[in-house]
Amino acid sequence: MDLQNNDKNKNVNEQNLHVGHRKRLRERAINGDLDSYQTHEIVEMMLYQANKRCDTNGIAHALLKKFGSLTGIINADVSELVTVKGVGENTATIIKNYLTVFRRYKMEMLKSKKRLMSFNEVFDYANTLLEESDREELVAICLDNSYEITNVKTWHGSVNRINVLAREIVGFCYASKGVGVVLAHSHPSGLARPSADDLAFTKMLFNTLKSIDVTLLEHIIIGKDEYFSFHKQDLLLKYNEEYQKTFGNSCMGKQELVLEE
Numbered sequence: 001m002d003l004q005n006n007d008k009n010k011n012v013n014e015q016n017l018h019v020g021h022r023k024r025l026r027e028r029a030i031n032g033d034l035d036s037y038q039t040h041e042i043v044e045m046m047l048y049q050a051n052k053r054c055d056t057n058g059i060a061h062a063l064l065k066k067f068g069s070l071t072g073i074i075n076a077d078v079s080e081l082v083t084v085k086g087v088g089e090n091t092a093t094i095i096k097n098y099l100t101v102f103r104r105y106k107m108e109m110l111k112s113k114k115r116l117m118s119f120n121e122v123f124d125y126a127n128t129l130l131e132e133s134d135r136e137e138l139v140a141i142c143l144d145n146s147y148e149i150t151n152v153k154t155w156h157g158s159v160n161r162i163n164v165l166a167r168e169i170v171g172f173c174y175a176s177k178g179v180g181v182v183l184a185h186s187h188p189s190g191l192a193r194p195s196a197d198d199l200a201f202t203k204m205l206f207n208t209l210k211s212i213d214v215t216l217l218e219h220i221i222i223g224k225d226e227y228f229s230f231h232k233q234d235l236l237l238k239y240n241e242e243y244q245k246t247f248g249n250s251c252m253g254k255q256e257l258v259l260e261e
Contacts (some may be wrong), residue, residue, distance in 0.1 A: 039070055046098055050091035059086040074099045103131070115148045116141070116182070118260035119231060122218055126184035129154070130222050136162040138185040140169055142178030143217070143257060151176035166205045173214050180257035181209065184220040192223030194230075202230060206239040211247075215257055 037045075043060035051059070062084050067073045073081075074095060081092035106128055116122050122141070129139050129152075136157035142150045153172050155164045162185060173181050183202075187193075194202070198221065206216045219230040230236050 040064055042070060043073060046095060047091060050088075050094045051086075054086075059084065059091075062086065074102070103128075115146070116143060116259070117147050119218060119229075122182050122259060123220060123227070123229075126182065126220055127222055127227070130184060130186040134188050136186055136188065138162050138164050138183065140172055141182040141184075142173055142176040143180040143182070144177065145179050145257065147180075147257065147259075150178050166201065166208055169205060170208055170212070170214075173209065174212065178214060180215045180217045182218045182220075183216065184218075184222060187221055187223045190223060192221045192226045192228040194221055194228060199235075202235070203239050206236065207243055210240075210243055217257060217259055 040057070040060045043063055044056045047056040047059055063073050063081075064070075066084055067076050067080075076095075078089065078092040078096060081087050081095060082089055087095075116125060125141065126139055130137055138155045138157070140153050142152070144150050151172070155162060155168070157163065169181070169183070183205075202216075202219050209216050216236060217231070218236070221228040
């Protein structure tokens, strides 16, 4: 009888400890002390919605041990998550819902951005627009001479091909009053290597835009796990040198945009 009472008291004490732990985590969040959270504590809080009463500390540590990081947990498939003890289908689904929330938050934050000053900002913006695409898409981002975004347009294609005419992009840039434009297109099921068509199209578009005083600042190909930058590979610099040799400095004298590295 005494042993049963001891076990019962032990369970009550553990439950009180868990409740107190959750309360302390919530109070730290309310007080704005978010930067002090350790990774396992963040995972614990993610698990609270699916685990109203049980201790989530052990589950959080088990998830981190298996997947290595918060990013690894959130990016894991439901079938992988449920292999961890204490994680059922409902918990795994809630974890995946965080990925949707994070992506939407990131997209809305970047879409609210009015100015792109550097190649890193350009890549983050373009990558966010294209990262959920399961088909080839092409995005054109127009900038004015203050680097402010004047317009954005997306063209949609098939699983492995997209047909966009150069005159469509040129017309879009002209109508958007842009003096600089960034192109990005996705290769969702393949490598981020430019095809012969990609190279020829980009060079032709560079020359056409140059003739109307619009600078093609960057063309990024975003693959499944990698990307290719025409700027970083010095291809746009090469196109510019070839243009100057062929046509000279025939543009109307507007100052070209130069993004920060």
